[in-house]
Amino acid sequence: MREAFFVELFKIFKKDKNAILITGDLGYRLLDKFRKELPKQFINAGIAEQNMMSVAAGLALEGKKVFVYSIANFPVLRCLEQIRNDVAYHNANVKIISAGVGFDYGTLGYSHHATEDIAVLMAIPNISIISPFDNYTAKIAARYVYKNKGSFYVRLSKDKINDLVKDKKNYDIKKPAEIIKGEKIAIFSTGAIIQEAIKTAEILSKKNIKIGVYGFAMIKPIDKEYIRQIIKRYDIIFTLEEHRINGGFGSKICNIISESNNKSKIIKIGLDDKFNFFIGDKQYLMKINKVDKMAVKKYILKIAVKNYDFQEKKCNKKLLNKL
Amino acid sequence: MSSQKLAWNIRRKALEIIHNTRSSHIASVFSVADIVAVLYADILKFNNKNPKWEKRDRLILSKGHAGLAVYIALCESGFFSEKVLNSYCKNGSYLQGHISNKNVPGVEVSSGSLGHGICIASGMALAAKMDNKKHRIFTITGDGECDEGSVWETALFANHYELNNLTVIVDHNKMQSLDFCENTLKLGNLCKKWEAFGWKVFEVNGHDHAELKKILKKQDKKKPTCIIAHTIKGKGVSFMENNILWHYRDPQDEYYLKAKEELEKEKL
Numbered sequence: 077m078r079e080a081f082f083v084e085l086f087k088i089f090k091k092d093k094n095a096i097l098i099t100g101d102l103g104y105r106l107l108d109k110f111r112k113e114l115p116k117q118f119i120n121a122g123i124a125e126q127n128m129m130s131v132a133a134g135l136a137l138e139g140k141k142v143f144v145y146s147i148a149n150f151p152v153l154r155c156l157e158q159i160r161n162d163v164a165y166h167n168a169n170v171k172i173i174s175a176g177v178g179f180d181y182g183t184l185g186y187s188h189h190a191t192e193d194i195a196v197l198m199a200i201p202n203i204s205i206i207s208p209f210d211n212y213t214a215k216i217a218a219r220y221v222y223k224n225k226g227s228f229y230v231r232l233s234k235d236k237i238n239d240l241v242k243d244k245k246n247y248d249i250k251k252p253a254e255i256i257k258g259e260k261i262a263i264f265s266t267g268a269i270i271q272e273a274i275k276t277a278e279i280l281s282k283k284n285i286k287i288g289v290y291g292f293a294m295i296k297p298i299d300k301e302y303i304r305q306i307i308k309r310y311d312i313i314f315t316l317e318e319h320r321i322n323g324g325f326g327s328k329i330c331n332i333i334s335e336s337n338n339k340s341k342i343i344k345i346g347l348d349d350k351f352n353f354f355i356g357d358k359q360y361l362m363k364i365n366k367v368d369k370m371a372v373k374k375y376i377l378k379i380a381v382k383n384y385d386f387q388e389k390k391c392n393k394k395l396l397n398k399l
Numbered sequence: 400m401s402s403q404k405l406a407w408n409i410r411r412k413a414l415e416i417i418h419n420t421r422s423s424h425i426a427s428v429f430s431v432a433d434i435v436a437v438l439y440a441d442i443l444k445f446n447n448k449n450p451k452w453e454k455r456d457r458l459i460l461s462k463g464h465a466g467l468a469v470y471i472a473l474c475e476s477g478f479f480s481e482k483v484l485n486s487y488c489k490n491g492s493y494l495q496g497h498i499s500n501k502n503v504p505g506v507e508v509s510s511g512s513l514g515h516g517i518c519i520a521s522g523m524a525l526a527a528k529m530d531n532k533k534h535r536i537f538t539i540t541g542d543g544e545c546d547e548g549s550v551w552e553t554a555l556f557a558n559h560y561e562l563n564n565l566t567v568i569v570d571h572n573k574m575q576s577l578d579f580c581e582n583t584l585k586l587g588n589l590c591k592k593w594e595a596f597g598w599k600v601f602e603v604n605g606h607d608h609a610e611l612k613k614i615l616k617k618q619d620k621k622k623p624t625c626i627i628a629h630t631i632k633g634k635g636v637s638f639m640e641n642n643i644l645w646h647y648r649d650p651q652d653e654y655y656l657k658a659k660e661e662l663e664k665e666k667l
């Protein structure tokens with residue numbers, strides 16, 4: 077996805093000399109084209125993220141369109157107050173791009189597991205969050221954040237995911253995309269982990285259980301009305317994210333559902349409130365943390381299907397309410 | 400084990416492990432190998448049977464991406480087995496790609512985000528002062544890491560609190576992650592900068608064991624110490640030296656064989 081994003085961004089940069097890319101000493105290979113072909117629009121701010129973020133705000137306040145790049149937690153947690161005070165509060169035209177999120181850098185260790193970034197930024201006003209879930213939405217994200225003034229955070233996975241969005245003509249990054257239509261049960265997901273949701277749906281479809289899958293690129297702000305309409309069609313919604321359960325995407329969906337009259341049950345799947353002291357590749361860490369396809373399948377079978385009468389096409393509400 | 404032998408072991412084993420696990424930062428490990436080796440062989444007081452021994456000296460690797468160098472030194476110093484070492488970067492291992500202290504005996508502090516470890520070291524040095532303890536605190540930072548403001552915040556702090564039990568070693572290989580420091584953020588004369596912050600500063604060849612040993616023993620009466628260690632990123636394998644590619648790349652095929660051949664020639 078990160079490649080798809082930066083290929084698109086490069087095209088934009090070639091046409092707009094006022095667009096500036098600042099990196100925190102990262103982006104070897106990925107940003108080479110910017111560095112070599114557009115040196116006037118490329119700045120390496122060194123390993124100094126706090127300064128980098130405030131400089132970005134300064135540049136933006138003077139009319140530049142600024143893209144800030146780093147990996148994992150560095151462009152968010154390392155300079156959080158700079159984001160809040162200098163970027164968001166000033167409504168600065170700064171786009172923060174993090175590549176390598178969730179467990180993308182699994183073996184590099186805890187410092188490189190970006191698993192709280194959504195939660196902290198969810199709490200800050202004036203900043204939008206986009207978490208593309210395939211190459212296409214990554215590309216659209218590049219265009220969208222460029223075109224729309226203001227502060228954005230774009231969370232990019234290292235995974236290359238073939239286009240999942242089917243109806244590209246009508247695709248609106250602000251709205252969830254229906255990837256698979258389902259019955260009664262749906263998974264809402266964001267970012268690369270949507271692949272696990274899709275695989276789960278494929279496995280369960282063989283058992284004649286039709287799980288819907290919806291991909292969310294923009295997760296802040298979120299189109300509440302649209303979500304309420306989707307959830308009307310389902311009894312149980314699972315949210316799936318490569319991020320902590322606390323304060324993340326699932327929490328956001330929960331809030332929306334709790335504010336509506338809809339009685340859909342919502343179950344959040346994400347990372348527990350604890351650090352991993354061990355490492356591993358992404359698949360391994362997803363498995364151990366019970367967010368991979370097998371775990372999602374288990375959740376669905378245990379929680380949803382067991383309590384669901386497929387003949388009557390009705391949930392056993394009594395059982396469900398015990399969850 | 401002599402520091403020379405330990406340094407060679409660090410490089411040789413790091414090559415093998417990084418090759419096998421396809422992990423990164425080999426050049427950063429090679430850069431710091433001699434410093435880490437001299438510390439463990441000749442300077443640090445520790446007890447491998449009792450890693451939490453109160454009177455031990457503390458080593459905090461602030462440039463956590465070179466954690467493998469410390470892991471190997473710890474293994475060679477009897478803190479854990481070769482088997483544990485070889486789990487580095489594998490699924491389920493506690494030996495994380497950036498140094499981590501969780502379930503790893505001998506590692507004081509976890510790092511990985513640059514510009515943290517050195518500040519934790521100041522805190523530990525201050526605690527030792529408060530409790531009138533005599534152990535020393537050593538911390539190793541990268542020169543690129545010196546871009547971080549927090550490094551200079553702690554430079555002010557340690558001077559103010561007269562943390563003469565603290566020694567910072569800057570692995571000054573003149574390179575960082577995309578380019579040379581000179582082409583990223585000019586560091587200027589690092590010695591003068593640290594001096595201006597009130598530190599006792601020494602300049603050494605970071606691959607000269609005798610020199611390192613001599614300087615690392617020094618401790619000022621009042622001032623914290625900063626050792627600017629001139630090093631070569633990738634030191635020990637000709638094609639890795641001063642080549643940014645080896646910040647990332649893992650040696651495979653002919654690169655692996657060539658690196659192995661070069662190191663084997665230097666075997667003690």
Ligand SMILES: Cc1ncc(C[n+]2csc(CCOP(=O)(O)OP(=O)(O)O)c2C)c(N)n1
Pocket residue numbers: 100101102123125150154426427430462464511512513514540541542543544545570572574575576632646
């Ligand atoms: C806060 C932070 N930003 C960025 C990185 C990514 N990173 C890892 S190593 C490195 C370069 C480090 O250069 P230096 O400190 O000179 O160490 P060297 O590897 O050259 O010895 C960077 C930018 C990081 N680990 N932490």
